Amino acid sequence: MLETITLGGGCFWCLEAVFQRVVGVSDVTSGYMGGYVDQPLYNQVCQGNTGHAEVVQIQFDPHQITLNDLLDIFFVIHNPTTLNQQGHDVGTQYRSAIFTESSAHAEVARAKIAALAGDYSAPIVTELATAAMFWPAELEHHDYYRQHPNQPYCMAVVEPKLQKFLQHFAEKAK
Template identity: 60%
Template sequence: MTEIATLAGGCFWCLDAVFQRVRGVKSVKSGYIGGHVSHPQYRQVCDGNTGHAEAVEIEFDAEQISYRELLEVFFAIHNPTTLNRQGNDVGSQYRSAIFYHSEQQQSAAQAVMADTAKAWPMPLVTELNSASRFWHAEVEHQDYFNQHPYQPYCRAVVAPKVQKFMQSFSQLLNQPSS
């Protein structure tokens, strides 16, 4: 059974790169959600005036990976206690947020957030919102890390998150096709 998960946790290049490597994930699209501007563009979102967060829309096979497992990966690869920032990326477009698509996803997110909160010394600031319109980012932002692995931001920020995921969640890695 195919489901959609929509998550925001800093730069969408990081989330895209990690979730592409997760077993059961069929596709990952980078984009924008949660704002008030129709058809937002990257520059507008970066300026912080659209209300949108950089996010990923993940299409996954719920028989291979659970929504809960996706959320566990999500919370492991970003800091859910920093308001409107991840590392040097600052602004509401980099906020931590879960956009649920059903009551079941909302309940699962609440449970994972409660469990996650116990592991952090600071309170979680992750938003939990009903999914609204997801706007796909421009083509150059799709699959960014795989297309630009030697770009300085990718080497300094994205690659360590991918490595952390691969070490911490080896049981959830996609198996290469033969």
């Protein structure tokens, strides 16, 4: 049986590109969570007025990849110590966040954050919250990196995160 976790770590194009390549992950959908506007649109979320984070909703087979392993990847490919920012992407929509579907997932996430706390020179500011309504992003944002690998943002921001994943987790790559 598949399980679901929703992660925010900056631009969803980066997270999507990485998690699509993880063994045991069956689906990755870019979208929005954690805000107060129904059916938000990309332009609204980018303005920072909706309260939503750009996220990816990940469906995975826990017999092939554990939530703990997914969170290891998540914490390597983004900076969990910068409040509402990843690189040049600034605003609450780019916050580090873990939205859990169960108390068991929340416990794993809390334990992971606690275990990693000493590994960073600044406090981990990753939001841990119960999953709320997930709003899929518009279709042009799905499979963005695969469709636009030569787009300047993809080359400058997405590709390095993908390479970091492959460097640290080659054994977990499809």
